[in-house]
Amino acid sequence: MRVGSGVALCLLAFAPMPLVSGYHRPVSIEEALELLRSPRRVALGGGTTLNADRDPSDLEAVDLQALGLDKITTGEASGRVRVGATATLEAVWRSELLPDSLRELARAEQPSTLRTLATVGGLIAKGSPESLLLAGLLAHDAEVELIAADDDSTSRRSLSGLLRSGLSPGALIIAVSVATTGRTAMASTARTPADIPIVAAYGRSSEAGVSLALTGVADHPVLVDPSHPTAGLAPTGDFRGSRDYRLHLAATLTARVNEELI
Numbered sequence: 001m002r003v004g005s006g007v008a009l010c011l012l013a014f015a016p017m018p019l020v021s022g023y024h025r026p027v028s029i030e031e032a033l034e035l036l037r038s039p040r041r042v043a044l045g046g047g048t049t050l051n052a053d054r055d056p057s058d059l060e061a062v063d064l065q066a067l068g069l070d071k072i073t074t075g076e077a078s079g080r081v082r083v084g085a086t087a088t089l090e091a092v093w094r095s096e097l098l099p100d101s102l103r104e105l106a107r108a109e110q111p112s113t114l115r116t117l118a119t120v121g122g123l124i125a126k127g128s129p130e131s132l133l134l135a136g137l138l139a140h141d142a143e144v145e146l147i148a149a150d151d152d153s154t155s156r157r158s159l160s161g162l163l164r165s166g167l168s169p170g171a172l173i174i175a176v177s178v179a180t181t182g183r184t185a186m187a188s189t190a191r192t193p194a195d196i197p198i199v200a201a202y203g204r205s206s207e208a209g210v211s212l213a214l215t216g217v218a219d220h221p222v223l224v225d226p227s228h229p230t231a232g233l234a235p236t237g238d239f240r241g242s243r244d245y246r247l248h249l250a251a252t253l254t255a256r257v258n259e260e261l262i
C-alpha cells in the first residue's frame, strides 16, 4: 500500500472501520492505471460515497488527486468546455467557462461541505438517478474521456451511453466535455423547495434541436424524446412518488420546459 510513489500506509490504523483498507496516491496516470488493474483497488475521487460506509472491506483506494485532472478549460472544439475528472462540484459551480444554468445545477447538487469534496468523475461513475448535474451534462451533449485499465486504451463515450452500460471495471474517467451553447430551461417537483426533486427536467435548445434529460425516472438520469418523454420509461416508485406519479411528472415537467424553450 502506497502513498506518493512508494510509501506504505494502512488506513485501518487511523480510522475505525473504514470502507477501504488501503490507500495509494499515484502521481501519474500510468501509475494509477497499473494500480487499478487489481480488482481489489478502486478509484477514489472525493470519497463522499466510496469511503462513507462504515463497514470494513478489503478494498484499496487509488486517490486521483495528484494526477492534475482537476482543470476546467475551453475544449478542443469551439463552444465546448472540458472538465477534468477530479474537478469538484464546487469548482464547477465557480467556473465562469460553464453556462450559468449548468453551474447552478452543481450548486444545487449537494451542501457546500460535500461539494468541495465530490468530483465530477465520481458523480459520473456513481450515476445517481436524482443527480441534477448529470441531467444537465446529458442535455449539454456530454462526452466522457476514459482510459481502460486492462490495455490502457483511451476512448470517448457519450455520457448517455456510459450511464446506460456502466463503467467497465478499472476504467478511469479522465474528463468530460460539454457544449456550452444554447438556451436552457428547467422544471422540477420536490416535496419541499429544499428537497432533492422527485423528478426534474432540464432542457437545452440548440441548432441541433432540443436535448432534454430527466431525473427520478430510471436508475440513472436519462435523455428522452422531448415530444414523447415517457416512451420506454418504467420508473420505480417509492415513498416520495409512485411509478405513475413519476410518469405524470415527467410529462408535465417536460411540457413546461418545452414551452419555455420555444
Ligand SMILES: Cc1cc2nc3c(=O)[nH]c(=O)nc-3n(C[C@H](O)[C@H](O)[C@H](O)COP(=O)(O)OP(=O)(O)OC[C@H]3O[C@@H](n4cnc5c(N)ncnc54)[C@H](O)[C@@H]3O)c2cc1C
Binding pocket: 042, 043, 044, 045, 046, 047, 048, 049, 050, 051, 052, 064, 085, 086, 109, 110, 114, 117, 118, 119, 120, 121, 122, 123, 124, 125, 126, 127, 128, 130, 131, 132, 167, 171, 172, 173, 174, 196
Ligand atoms: C450526504 C450525501 C449526499 C449526497 N447527495 C448527492 C446528491 O444530491 N446527488 C448525487 O448525485 N450524489 C449525491 N451523493 C453521492 C456522491 O456524493 C456523489 O455521487 C459524488 O459526486 C461522488 O463523487 P466523489 O468524487 O466523492 O466519488 P467517490 O466517493 O470518491 O467515488 C464514487 C465512485 O466513483 C468511482 N470514481 C470516482 N472517480 C472516478 C474516476 N475518475 N474514474 C472512475 N471511477 C471513479 C469510485 O471508484 C467509486 O466507485 C451524496 C453523498 C452523500 C454522502
